[in-house]
Each structure stands twice: as structure tokens, then as C-alpha cells.
Amino acid sequence: MLLRERETAEGRLVSVCDPDCLGETYENGSMTLTVTEEFYGGDDAVEATAEEVIAGLQRAQVANIVGAEAVGVAVEAGLVDEETVLEFEGTRHAQLLWL
DSSP, rough: OEEEEETTEEEEEEEOOOOGGTEEEEEEETTTEEOOOOHOSSSTTTEOOOHHHHHHHHOOEEEEEHHHHHHHHHHTTTSGGGOEEEETTTTTEEEOOOO
């Protein structure tokens, strides 16, 4: 999985995606999800294990997660509720916000 963490004015933003999702665009009715190199990849992104992804998500103020493996890790760790996961052409997407 690709893990990217960065500081923003609102806190730490974490993005995680399955590598095969990078550069793809998915649709769900009128909604579109584009997994851009700029947001999910780049020089700051690292290949991460499930444990590293969980640690990154726990540090996040906000997170965007795309792909079956990445979302599965977040759900299994209890960080994302399965009922809140969206489907875009068979690709899973979740967002995480710590208040």
C-alpha cells in the first residue's frame, strides 16, 4: 500500500491507496473518484505494511483511503466502520476524520 502523510493547517492529512489504484478514475452514479499521483503518491509516499498504515491512520486528523486492501486494513483495525465504506466501480473508498 502507498502511505502519504503531510501536515496541513487543519492537522495531519494521511492518504492511503492500493498501488494498482494510483492513476485510476472510478465512478458511482454522479460521483467520481480520481486517485491522483499528486494526492496519493509523490515523493512523500512510501510503500507501507498494514502495521505502518494503521499507525499512520492513528496519527491522522483526516484520512482518505482507497482500494480493497487499504480499506480492509482500516476496517479490520476498527478505524473505519464497514457501513460507511463507499463503492466506486468495485473499488472501495473510505474517509476518516478524528474530532
